[in-house]
Amino acid sequence: MSEFKQTFNSSLGKKLIMALTGLFLCTFLIVHLGGNLLLFKHDDGYGFNVYANFLTHFPPIEVVAYLLYLSILVHSVYALVLTIQNRKARPVGYAIQAKSNASWSSKNMGLLGSVLFLFLVIHMSDFWYRYKYSGTMTYKEYRTDLSSGKTESVEFNPTSPDFENSVSTQNNFEIVRVKDLHARVESSFSQLWYVIFYVIAMGAVSFHLLHGFQSAFRTLGWVHRKYTPIVEFIGTWFFAVIMPLGFAAMPVVYYFTKS
DSSP: OHHHHHHHHSHHHHHHHHHHHHHHHHHHHHHHHHHHGGGGSSSTTHHHHHHHHHHHHOHHHHHHHHHHHHHHHHHHHHHHHHHHHHHHHSOSOOSSOOOOOOOHHHHTHHHHHHHHHHHHHHHHIIIIIIIIIISOOOEEEEEEETTTOOEEEEEEOOSSTTOOOEEEEETTEEEEEEEOHHHHHHHHTTOHHHHHHHHHHHHHHHHHHHHHHHHHHHHTTOOOTTTHHHHHHIIIIIIIIIHHHHHHHHHHHHHHHHO
C-alpha cells in the first residue's frame, strides 16, 4: 500500500493521474458536443431539453456526471501541483535560453488551464447549478401528435414546487413537460461578453488539447511508430480543431440569429 501511495505521490504518478483524467474528460467532450448539437434543431428546444432532462434524472448518468466533476477537480489540482513543483525545481531561469522544440501550448498549459477553470466555474454556475438547484428555471410543455409526428410547445407553470418533469399520453398526444434549459441558453448567448468569453475559452480548449491529448498517450507509454501518427492526427484535427469549432459555433450562431 505504501508503494502504491508513493507511486502516485511521485511526479510520474501525478502525470499518470493527469493523463487518465484528461482522457476521461476527452470522452466527455465528445458526448457533450453531440448533445449540444441538438441546439441547432429547429424544434423550439424540444430535443435539447429532453436531452438535459435525461442527463440529470437517469441515475447511471448522474453517477458518471459526479465522476466527471471529480475528474475535473483532480485534473486541475494535480496540474497546479505539477506546475508549482516544476517552478520550485528551477526557481531561477537560465541566463541564456536555449531554443526549445516544445510548442507554445505545451509551455503555457498552466495559463490555458487557468482560463478553462474560470470558464468552467462560470459555465456550470450559469447552466448546471441554475438548472438543478436555483429554483428559477421556467418550464416547457411539448405536445406531439402521435399520428402526424408534429410537435407544438407552450409555456408550462407547475402547480407543485417539487415538480421536475412528466411524460403522459392523452387523446393520441404525447405530452412532455420539462425544465426549459434552452431558454437559459438563448438568454446567455444573447450577451456579447459571454459569447466572446466562450469563444476565447474554446480557443484555450483547442491549444490545451493540442498538447494534452498526445501527451497523455506518451505518459501512459502508448507510443508506437505505427500508431503515434494516428494519435497525433486525432489529437490535432478532431480534438484541437473540429470539437472547439463545434462548441464555439453555438454561441456565435445564437447571438446573430436569436438576438
